[in-house]
Amino acid sequence: MSTIPLRSEVDEKNRWDLSKLFTSDAAWENALADYETKTGKISAFKGTLGKSAENLGCYLDFMRDFGILEERLSHYAELRCCEDEGDTAARAMAQRFVILAARAGALSSWATPEIQAIPDAVMRAMANDARLAEYRVYLSKLLRWKAHILTEQEERVIALQNEASGTVSDAFSVLTNVDFDFGTVQTADGEMPLTQSTWHVFMEKNDRNLRERAWKAFYKQFSAHKMTLATLYAGQVKQDAITARLRGFGSAREAALFGDDVSPAVYDNLITVVNQNLPALHRYYSLRRRILKLDTLSLWDVYVPIVGDVKKKTNWEEAVSLIADALQPLGAEYVDTLRGGLLGRWADRYENKGKRSGAFSAGGYTSIPYILMNYKEDLVRDLFTLAHEGGHSMHSWYSAQSNPFMHYSYTIFEAEVASTFNEELLFRHLLKNAPSKEFRVYIINKRIDDILATLYRQTMFAEYEKRAHDIEESGEALTLDTLRSEYRLLLEKYFGAGMHLDELSDLEGLRIPHFYRAFYVYKYATGISASLALAKRVAEGGAEEKDCYFQFLKSGGSRFPIDALKIAGVDMSSPAPVQAACAVFAELVAKLEQELG
Numbered sequence: 001m002s003t004i005p006l007r008s009e010v011d012e013k014n015r016w017d018l019s020k021l022f023t024s025d026a027a028w029e030n031a032l033a034d035y036e037t038k039t040g041k042i043s044a045f046k047g048t049l050g051k052s053a054e055n056l057g058c059y060l061d062f063m064r065d066f067g068i069l070e071e072r073l074s075h076y077a078e079l080r081c082c083e084d085e086g087d088t089a090a091r092a093m094a095q096r097f098v099i100l101a102a103r104a105g106a107l108s109s110w111a112t113p114e115i116q117a118i119p120d121a122v123m124r125a126m127a128n129d130a131r132l133a134e135y136r137v138y139l140s141k142l143l144r145w146k147a148h149i150l151t152e153q154e155e156r157v158i159a160l161q162n163e164a165s166g167t168v169s170d171a172f173s174v175l176t177n178v179d180f181d182f183g184t185v186q187t188a189d190g191e192m193p194l195t196q197s198t199w200h201v202f203m204e205k206n207d208r209n210l211r212e213r214a215w216k217a218f219y220k221q222f223s224a225h226k227m228t229l230a231t232l233y234a235g236q237v238k239q240d241a242i243t244a245r246l247r248g249f250g251s252a253r254e255a256a257l258f259g260d261d262v263s264p265a266v267y268d269n270l271i272t273v274v275n276q277n278l279p280a281l282h283r284y285y286s287l288r289r290r291i292l293k294l295d296t297l298s299l300w301d302v303y304v305p306i307v308g309d310v311k312k313k314t315n316w317e318e319a320v321s322l323i324a325d326a327l328q329p330l331g332a333e334y335v336d337t338l339r340g341g342l343l344g345r346w347a348d349r350y351e352n353k354g355k356r357s358g359a360f361s362a363g364g365y366t367s368i369p370y371i372l373m374n375y376k377e378d379l380v381r382d383l384f385t386l387a388h389e390g391g392h393s394m395h396s397w398y399s400a401q402s403n404p405f406m407h408y409s410y411t412i413f414e415a416e417v418a419s420t421f422n423e424e425l426l427f428r429h430l431l432k433n434a435p436s437k438e439f440r441v442y443i444i445n446k447r448i449d450d451i452l453a454t455l456y457r458q459t460m461f462a463e464y465e466k467r468a469h470d471i472e473e474s475g476e477a478l479t480l481d482t483l484r485s486e487y488r489l490l491l492e493k494y495f496g497a498g499m500h501l502d503e504l505s506d507l508e509g510l511r512i513p514h515f516y517r518a519f520y521v522y523k524y525a526t527g528i529s530a531s532l533a534l535a536k537r538v539a540e541g542g543a544e545e546k547d548c549y550f551q552f553l554k555s556g557g558s559r560f561p562i563d564a565l566k567i568a569g570v571d572m573s574s575p576a577p578v579q580a581a582c583a584v585f586a587e588l589v590a591k592l593e594q595e596l597g
Contacts, residue, residue, distance in 0.1 A: 017345035053129035084354035105159035196357030230480035256519035277582035282496035326429035363396020391422035399556035416527025424535035462522035
C-alpha cells in the first residue's frame with residue numbers, strides 16, 4: 001500500500017502475456033487492417049443466404065473466422081486499456097476498434113433479418129443438412145429472436161448507434177478510476193494512498209477510527225460528483241429502456257433475461273426468498289455489533305474481521321498452492337491446468353497506477369483465459385478472489401475446448417456458478433485444515449461475509465436495478481434524489497434497524513460498475529445458490545457427480561443456462577436452491593455464534 005508502481009515498473013512475470021493474442025501493438029494494428037478489409041466483404045453474401053445450406057454455410061464460415069479475429073482484437077485492446085486506464089494510446093486503440101466494429105455491425109445488419117425471412121420449412125430442412133451441423137445451436141438461438149428482429153434498415157440504424165452505446169459506461173469508468181483522486185489516509189505507518197482497491201484494505205483494519213476516516217474520505221469523492229454520477233446512471237437506465245422498446249420487449253428486464261431463456265419468475269423468486277430470510281442477516285449484524293463491542297454498527301464496521309489477531313500473509317505462489325490443494329476433488333487435469341496458468345502468465349497480478357480496479361476473467365476462444373487481479377498478500381479476501389476468477393477461467397478453458405466458436409461462449413448466469421463453486425471448495429479446505437480455533441472462527445466469519453456479499457448484497461442490488469428501471473419505464477423522472485431515496489430504503493431493509501446509516505451511505509448506489517450492464521448482478525446470487533448445492537454434491541459424491549459437473553463446464557453455450565445446470569444437478573427454475581443457500585448462511589451464523597459464545 002505504501003507505494004503503487006507505474007505500469008512500466010511492474011516485473012514482467014507479474015503481468016499477463018498478451019502475446020498470446022498479439023505479439024505487439026504493431027501486430028494488432030496489422031490485424032485491425034485485415035479486419036477492416038474483411039468488413040468490406042460482408043455485403044457480398046447479401047441475398048444468397050436462403051438459397052441453399054451451402055450458401056448459408058459459406059456465410060457462417062466467413063462470420064465465424066471474422067468473429068474470432070474480432071474477439072482477439074477486442075480482447076487485446078480492452079486488456080491493454082485495463083493495464084492503465086490513463087494510457088491514451090491504449091484508449092485510442094480501443095476506440096478505433098469500437099468504430100470499426102460498429103461499422104462491421106452495420107454492414108452485416110442485413111444478415112439476421114435475411115435469415116429470419118427464410119420460410120420455416122426451408123430453414124428446418126437447411127438446418128438438418130450436414131453442412132450446417134456446426135451452426136445448429138447458433139441458428140436455433142438466433143431464430144428465437146425472430147419476433148424481436150427489426151427491418152434491415154432499422155437493424156442498420158441500431159448497429160450504427162452501437163458505436164456510442166458504451167459511452168455512458170466508459171465515462172463512469174474513467175471518472176471513478178482515473179479522474180477521482182481519493183488522496184491519502186494517515187495511519188500509524190504514515191500516509192497511505194486511498195484508491196478503489198486500497199479502500200477495501202482500510203475497511204478490514206482493526207482501527208475503527210481509521211476505517212471511518214477512510215470510508216468518509218472515499219465517499220466524499222462520490223458526493224462531490226453526485227450529480228454527474230446520477231446523470232450517468234439515469235442515462236444508462238434510459239438507454240436500456242429505449243433498446244428494449246425498440247426490440248418489442250415489455251421492459252428492459254424482460255429484454256435482459258430473454259437471451260438466457262430465464263423467466264422473470266426466477267428473478268422474482270430470488271428477491272422473495274432472500275427477503276423472507278433477512279432475519280438471519282439481521283442476526284449476523286447484531287452478532288457483529290456485539291463481538292466488536294459497539295453501541296451502534298456503521299457501514300465502516302461491516303467488512304472488518306470480527307476475530308482479532310488472526311494474521312495470514314499469503315504470497316502469490318502460496319495462494320496458488322492452497323487453491324490447487326482445495327480443488328483436488330475436481331481431478332488432475334483441472335488442477336494442473338489452473339496451477340500452470342496462474343504460475344505462468346494468465347494473470348496480471350498486482351495493482352499499478354491507473355490499472356482498473358477489482359478483478360475479472362477474460363476467456364477467449366483462441367487465447368488463454370486472462371485474469372485481472374489487484375492481489376494483496378495480507379487479504380484472505382484476495383485468496384478467495386483468485387480462486388473465484390480461476391473458476392471463470394477454467395470454465396472458459398473447457399468451453400473453448402469442447403465447442404465450436406459460434407456457441408462456445410457460456411452465459412453470465414452460468415459463469416457465476418463455476419467461480420463461486422471454487423470459493424466453496426477453498427472454504428471447506430481451509431476450514432478442515434485450520435491451524436487454530438482463531439483461524440477456524442476467522443474463516444467461518446469470512447465465508448459468512450462472502451455469502452452475504454454474493455447472495456444478500458447482490459439481491460439488494462438486483463432490487464435496486466429493478467426499481468430504477470421501473471421508475472424510468474413508468475415515465476417518472478429518475479433524479480438524484482429519487483435514486484438516493486430508493487437506495488436508502490433498501491439499505492434500511494437489508495441492514496435492519498440496528499445499523500447507523502451515515503448521510504453519504506446511499507451514494508453507494510452510484511458507484512457500482514455492474515449497474516451499467518443491466519440486470520447482471522442477480523446472476524451472482526443465483527450463481528452462488530447453485531454452486532453451494534453443486535460443491536456439496538461433488539465434494540461428497542463420486543465419479544458420477546463429478547462427471548455431471550464437468551458436463552456443465554464443457555457445455556459452453558450449447559444449452560440455455562437453466563437446462564445446463566439441470567444436467568449438473570440443480571434446478572434453478574425452482575426457489576429451492578435459493579432457500580437452501582439462505583439456510584447455509586443461517587447455519588454458518590449459528591456456528592459462529594456457538595464458536596464465539
